Amino acid sequence: MQRVLVAFGTRPEAIKMLPVVRALRECKRFNVSVAITGQHRQMLDQVFEVFGEKPDIDLNLMTHNQKLPDITALIISQMSIVLGGFRPDLVLVHGDTTTAMATAIAAFYNRVPIGHVEAGLRSFDLAQPWPEEFNRVAIDSVAEYLFAPTSGAAENLDREYSRGRVYVTGNTGIDALLHVSRQIEVEEREGSNSSRPLVELDPHRSLILVTGHRRESFGAGFEGICSGLAKLATRDDVQIVYPVHLNPIVSEVVRARLGGLNNVHLIDPVSYVDMIRLMKRAKVILTDSGGIQEEGPALGRPVLVMRDTTERPEAIATGTVSLVGTDPLRIYSEVSALLDDEPYYQRRARAVFPYGDGTASTQIAKIITESFCT
Structure with missing residues (x-):
């Protein structure tokens, strides 16, 4: 062998x-x-x-x-x-x-x-x-x-x-995503999912899921991201869930800037299965993750990438993913456009598979x- x-x-x-x-x-x-x-x-x-x-x-x-x-x-x-x-x-x-x-x-x-x-x-x-x-x-x-x-x-x-x-x-990440997504759907149909909710969510508010950890955003980048999220949190129709990375350079800034704000739920890092559950529940995803740029389109979720460049242009080409950088006003305006314009949202929220069939x-x-x- x-x-x-x-x-x-x-x-x-x-x-x-x-x-x-x-x-x-x-x-x-x-x-x-x-x-x-x-x-x-x-x-x-x-x-x-x-x-x-x-x-x-x-x-x-x-x-x-x-x-x-x-x-x-x-x-x-x-x-x-x-x-x-x-x-x-x-x-x-x-x-x-x-x-x-x-x-x-x-x-x-x-x-x-x-x-x-x-x-x-x-x-x-x-x-x-x-x-x-x-x-x-x-x-x-x-x-x-x-x-x-x-x-x-x-x-x-x-x-x-x-x-x-x-x-x-x-991409092998789509293999994993489809495998776990099917498991979640079976559990939901059979009523066998006994896991507790990660956070109490308001069914009448749109869920904005956030992940962020990139080194090039340390410092001013994360300050900008937090300012954008704080402005989004002033909207009455949103709730933000942010599983905060364990790196203290990230967590200390995020918790200092966003801790205690209404409509913002800062939680510990979640399991892979729970992350997929959150992605399936989200209205919009804000991230600097490479993997989520691949997973979001497959789940039919608009993804806004808090970076200035990406090595995944195929996702951008589908129209489901776009770059917004770390400028707080751009983050706020791009998310708001998706929330306030339903026809625009529907064009962005469609399942596409630029990274393979699993x-x-x-x-x-x-x-x-x-x-x-x-």
């Missing part, structure tokens, strides 16, 4: 990689081992429960106030030890995190082939998102298997020097299987 090491450290990576792990295991041709760094410790554990999985190797490398150079060096050194012990034939990483980039470097140093799931995304600005744009460019430069989610991402890779083979597979994981497993068998 061929040995495949799947490495990740954050909740978004787990959401998008565990479907790949399951697909590889179903092939019966691979000895699959999952190694995690624990970048998102609590949130990561929740996702494993959803998919009925557990890590084989838990490096648990994160410490309080850890700096990027420190965690990068630590991941490279510790993953090198893992590679020496497991001796994989292939290492799979995802996306643009520090875990993915550092693991890819460790694999390259140890002469182990690398597969990059969600390859080819580009904002073409190394400062936005930072450091993620650098991370994904670095991974793509050394990967031998480049699993691009869209034809646009594949074209980005074709325009660059690439030593790897490019495959368009769709079969990306099986396609990736098939490609890897055929590669090893030839």
Whole structure:
């Protein structure tokens, strides 16, 4: 059996990689081992429960106030030890995190082939998102298997020097989203969902769901976001739910600026399943998340991205997603336009699937299987 090491450290990576792990295991041709760094410790554990999985190797490398150079060096050194012990034939990483980039470097140093799931995304600005744009460019430069989610991402890779083979597979995040969304719908039909509501919501007010955590928004960016949300909270017809990221640079500003405001519910980070429930319930989603730019359109929810650039132009092209930056007046006016103009809202609130049909994981497993068998 061929040995495949799947490495990740954050909740978004787990959401998008565990479907790949399951697909590889179903092939019966691979000895699959999952190694995690624990970048998102609590949130990561929740996702494993959803998919009925557990890590084989838990490096648990994160410490309080850890700096990027420190965690990068630590991941490279510790993953090198893992590679020496497991001796994989292939290492799979995802996306643009520090875990993915550092693991890819460790694999390259140890002469182990690398597969990059969600390859080819580009904002073409190394400062936005930072450091993620650098991370994904670095991974793509050394990967031998480049699993691009869209034809646009594949074209980005074709325009660059690439030593790897490019495959368009769709995005594995849609696989996970559709799987969990179907589970939620079954639970609701059968009345078996016994979970408590995360927050008491007024059925007569529109729910604005907010997520925000990007490093490039630290400081003035988050001040602007909070000012925009505070202005939105003055509307009598809205209620804002904001699961606040655990990073104190984010949480301290958000709770100081928005804590105690009417119509604003600041809650702790929620599980993946609960986030999907909130997204399905939301009227509008405000976010700086990459994954939600993919998930929102599939759920038929308008998404306003609190960034100036995006590496996901396919979502913008559908008309369901738009960039609003961190300017408070623009945030307020864009949300208000959706709430106040029903025909405009309906044009934006339609289910579209620019990131695949939910079969990306099986396609990736098939490609890897055929590669090893030839």
